[in-house]
Amino acid sequence: xxxxxxxxxxxxxxxxxxxxxxxPTRLEIVARLAAAGRKMTCGEFDLNRPKSSMSxxxxxxxxxxxxxxxxxxxxxxxxxxxxDIEQKFPxxxxxxxxxxxQA
Amino acid sequence: xxxxxxxxxxxxxxxxxxxxxxxPTRLEIVARLAAAGRKMTCGEFDLNRPKSSMSxxxxxxxxxxxxxxxxxxxxxxxxxxxxDIEQKFPxxxxxxxxxxxQA
DNA sequence: TCTATTGTTCGAATATAATCGAACAATAGA
DNA sequence: TCTATTGTTCGATTATATTCGAACAATAGA
Numbered sequence: 665x666x667x668x669x670x671x672x673x674x675x676x677x678x679x680x681x682x683x684x685x686x687x688p689t690r691l692e693i694v695a696r697l698a699a700a701g702r703k704m705t706c707g708e709f710d711l712n713r714p715k716s717s718m719s720x721x722x723x724x725x726x727x728x729x730x731x732x733x734x735x736x737x738x739x740x741x742x743x744x745x746x747x748d749i750e751q752k753f754p755x756x757x758x759x760x761x762x763x764x765x766q767a
Numbered sequence: 768x769x770x771x772x773x774x775x776x777x778x779x780x781x782x783x784x785x786x787x788x789x790x791p792t793r794l795e796i797v798a799r800l801a802a803a804g805r806k807m808t809c810g811e812f813d814l815n816r817p818k819s820s821m822s823x824x825x826x827x828x829x830x831x832x833x834x835x836x837x838x839x840x841x842x843x844x845x846x847x848x849x850x851d852i853e854q855k856f857p858x859x860x861x862x863x864x865x866x867x868x869q870a
Numbered sequence: 871t872c873t874a875t876t877g878t879t880c881g882a883a884t885a886t887a888a889t890c891g892a893a894c895a896a897t898a899g900a
Numbered sequence: 901t902c903t904a905t906t907g908t909t910c911g912a913t914t915a916t917a918t919t920c921g922a923a924c925a926a927t928a929g930a
Contacts, residue, residue: 873928873930874930875927875928876925876926876927878923878926879922879923880921880923881920881921881923882919882920882921883920884919885918885919886916886917886918888913888916889913889914889915891911891912893911894907896906896907897905898903898906899905900903
């Protein structure tokens, strides 16, 4: 079963993380993943964007180390790499999620 | 004495903040301001960039609510709006600064 | 093997950002 | 008033990002 490659958390730069989080669509994806607390397929987000656009944003989230995508059958299951990000950038993701919550 | 206008912290969006912090030059400016713990002139940073480029980055830092610029004579004194950002986005700037520290 | 489902990749168009020299503005001080 | 200092603004160039339709790839299930 083919799987997508992800960066090791050590090689993720802070600028990559900030950049990934600077787009409203991607922030929304991150917020929903966090709120759901489970793996979600790309299709589940329903953000009124064509799939090529969604795929683009997921690619950037993956390259920033924020999202891990596991292929299960024809579906791509996406999960936040909460522990990895927390280890590499303690507090950053948590506080961003908190800010998203009350927005 | 003319002064530069800054956004009220309430109207700063999280995406603005993330975007401002996604550029290496701007992160460096923020890191130095935090490390210095005092107001600094644009010229003090000495990042080997023309002043028009530096001015551009400061403009973005200001629009993100991160930096406050006070004009004193011919100098523009820049300070991090630590308290404002902390109030609006608790923990975000602190954790980013911590991540910058050990990088 | 054929088809439907789920995403990715490609390519092109549009939009946004970074960069930097040159001109400009405000002020301090001679 | 003249000059030096400090940044900003302007304008043009180059580089990156976003967007989306269309074509493609992998898999499940009939």
